[in-house]
Amino acid sequence: MTIENTTTLENILSTAQALRWEVGIDFHEKVTESIYTDAVKIADRATTRPEEKPRFDFDRKLDQILTSRVWGFPLMLALLMIVFWLTISGANVPSSMLANLLLDTIHPMLKNFAANIGMPWWLDGFLFDGVYLATAWVISVMLPPMAIFFPLFTLLEDFGYLPRVAFNMDNMFRKAGAHGKQALSMTMGFGCNAAGVVATRIIDSPRERLIAIITNNFALCNGRWPTQILIASLFIGALVPAQLAGFVSAMAVVGIALLGVFLTFLSSMFLSKTWLKGEVSTFSLELPPYRPPRIWQTIYTSIIDRTLVILWRAIIFAIPAGAVLWLSANITIGGTSLAGYLINFLDPFGLLIGLNGVILVAFIVAIPANEIVIPTIMMLTVLVTGASAGEGTGVMFELESGMETMALFEAGGWTLLTAVNLMLFSLIHNPCSTTIYTIFKETGSKKWTWVASLAPVLLGFAVTFVVAQIWRLVASIL
């Protein structure tokens, strides 16, 4: 570019600068107005509307109910309950069928095969008790609930329900000093926090976007649903008669999800009152028309795009985790395994917050994928207690029935408090490594990535600590 050109450009810029003042401060409004006026003119010429009013506007009627002050929230909870109840009760049968096939049929076959060809014990153990079983467990536990949950959720989304959820919660978010659109990114977080963090791009203001990114962790993600569902059905469902168990477990899971929403508000409010002070920006949320969901297409895409993709991710992380766990449980120094040392080291702190060393180790192992928390816990519990319920030291397994799993947990010194605190900690603790990486990419700031990763862990410790103290206090009085 020549110097002459540069001066022309600077001339133009200064002309623009000067003229801008002549137009006045409402420059933006004038421009927008001009565009809008022309748009209306062109649209009017091309459109013919019916003279008479439509007799019955289905969409509007439905919106009046779904977003009403009275019915909006109860209906939202009812829908959530139905989705979870269908997921919990529908996943049991296929889950145990898969477990039968993968764990009780194929696994012994592999072991026999290894014995027949004279495979050394460590290779056999490493491959079939470590790697294979970890994978098989993740598939049998995760595939059925996901294959039910995702299509149901996607049908609601396709129908147009999600923006109504956002509409219902908009006011609460604004009161918390955050952006109403955060309701949408939070809803995405219920599927996957990394996706939720990316979805915050729809929020204009950097301040409010940062709040939405940091607090997205409290939207219970799909990797954590199985943990909640399993623990709720074993410990909470067991408190009531069998007919009610399914319903009560679903209630417990919804309760945890709602606590997550509550924590989202609370932490958003805290951030917007402290480090991220600022004005709340307004926006108009468009309620799109309801559309009849395309059932087959939805089922197809949600199984291919969501279920299998997420399952694949879980398997990828379960394979090395299974291998490492088997090794750390079988490599011993002075009679104690590597895993044993770590567990013993963390145990005092774990017990202080109503958990135990095994659970804390499991959460560390599961940083890449929350899905493998429960398999890890079970394997490590066998290792520590020496319980005979499993297939040997260092094996990730699915026990045949809930009763056996329960017996295993009890052998590990679990109480109802352990179960409740595990559910709480699973909700609150740090995001998975994929989400942390996404947060770093979206914020471009190491500082905020640290905050978003560490603050939840500290909050998780604080909450479980307080719950444990109160619980023990009440228990000692009773």
Next chain:
Amino acid sequence: MTKNTKTSSDACESCAIHNAAALHKLGVDMSDFDYVIALSGNPNTGKSTVFNALTGLRQHTGNWPGKTVSRAEGGFEYGDHKYKLVDLPGTYSLLATSLDEEVARDFILFGQPDVTIVVVDATRLERNLNLVLQVLEITNRVVVALNLMDEANRHGIQVDERRLARDLGIPVVPMVARQGEGVPELLQAISDVANRKTVGKPYRVKYDSPELKKAVIEVTKQIESAYPELPNAQWVAMRLLDGDERIAEALRKGELGDLTHGNIEHRSAQMQVIGNQ
């Protein structure tokens, strides 16, 4: 088509139905594309559905605004040409106040796509035309996909697409993308604009306020004399008047002027840069 005599096949070749058979959905294979097509539109108008219909990909579609926040890309082959289709975030305007608007705006402006499709909701024409008019300020290589015609009919709204096409000065294709209706016609329109068989005469927004009008004309004139090859001088003038630093910088660096003569390799490098932002 083998039975056709020569004369009738001549007529057939200009007909969209005939050529639809020539659509090859290439999915994510985007090697050696001839043309770049941008897909824009308001949120929730069915952009992703159109994207899937053209590329054969199954990008997840959802009935809520703001679903597509990043760009998705796919390819298709139509006639003798390979096209790369870029799905932009849904936005109501291109004034670039939020990240998604900026992504969309920058791509249409700096990516210099050969064709920009604006997907428009036929039931909410007024609001959707806001975006169309803003895109037309930047480029005249635009096709409007007038989607959701079935919903418009259900609400008793009739849209005269020919009138609309004449007023806007660009091709308008009525569609029901969910059912695949209008896809052949859209492909034909894209191909015509990309191959310069159709050249748009875009509608320009009339600025009513006298001070505004005077300012726009003044700055536009200066820009036109300094950068005669710039296709969107009025729009650039508006942005400069609005104090848009990004555009001033683009002029300074020659990003706007250079690209009007840019070749495809140059452009893809440019897009790479935007993609990494």
